[in-house]
Amino acid sequence: MKRATLARMIDHTLLKPEATPAEIERLCAEAAEHGFATVCVNPIYVALAANLLHGTPVAVCTVAGFPLGATPTPVKRFEALQVLDDGATEVDMVIPIGRLKAGQHDVVRDDIYALAQLCHEQGALLKVILENALLTDDEKVSACRLAVEAGADFVKTSTGFAGSGATVADVALMRRTVGPEIGVKAAEGIRTYADALAMIAAGANRLGTSASLKILEEAEE
Secondary structure (H helix, E strand, O other), X not given: OEHHHHHOOEEEEEOOOOOOHHHHHHHHHHHHHHOOOEEEEOHHHHHHHHHHXXXXXXXXXXXXXXXXXXXXXXHHHHHHHHHHXXXXXXXEEEOOHHHHHOOXXXXXXXXXXXXXXXXXXXXXXXXXXXOHHHOOHHHHHHXXXXXXXXXXXXXXXXXXXXXXXXXXXXXXXXXXXXXXXXXXXXXOOOOOHHHHHHHHHHOOOEEEEOOHHHHHHHOEO
16 A cells, blocks of 8 residues: 555554643644644644644544543533634544443433534544443444444544554454444554554554554555
8 A cells, every 4th residue: 555545544643641742743743744644632732733734634633531431421522612623623532431331322322422413513523432442342333333323423443541452353343333434443553554454454444553654664655
């Protein structure tokens, strides 16, 4: 796969709690240079990233209810409203994982719908983080179906804070479940060009990684 094509599938990510403004500035410069799809940053840095990337094709992605998913829906909605006002055009939200595991599907669907509706009103995309490391395969399928029903634009594998990240098997399962119309984002643990190609072959059309530069170095000219 050509470097430019691959770059447009990558969310160049820095979500470490200790990330500094200088590191965000470097992240944005790298994204603009290489043509990544987005930078994915914590909410506190959305305005900075949006300002730095203004006039470039690189979008600003951020997170809501991150990384636990255990905040009430109105709080997630307020987070989303704030980051959209600050310039984000993609929001990656975490579902209420415990509610899913308890079979409270209406709660999970409503949680996703509240943010999907808000994002779409603002012309933004919503990605739904399942946190697959904490779910059974049946729960992953249920979460994917709920995300589709609620109007999400993508389902996403992981936050990177739960001990393990994307697997080829999970990406393939998610793609089979959501079908061809919804995006699948593989995140965490994608460190090489081979990793990236494996996730794409399994059905991912977006990759979240902090190893973006290394992956591009290994890609075809």
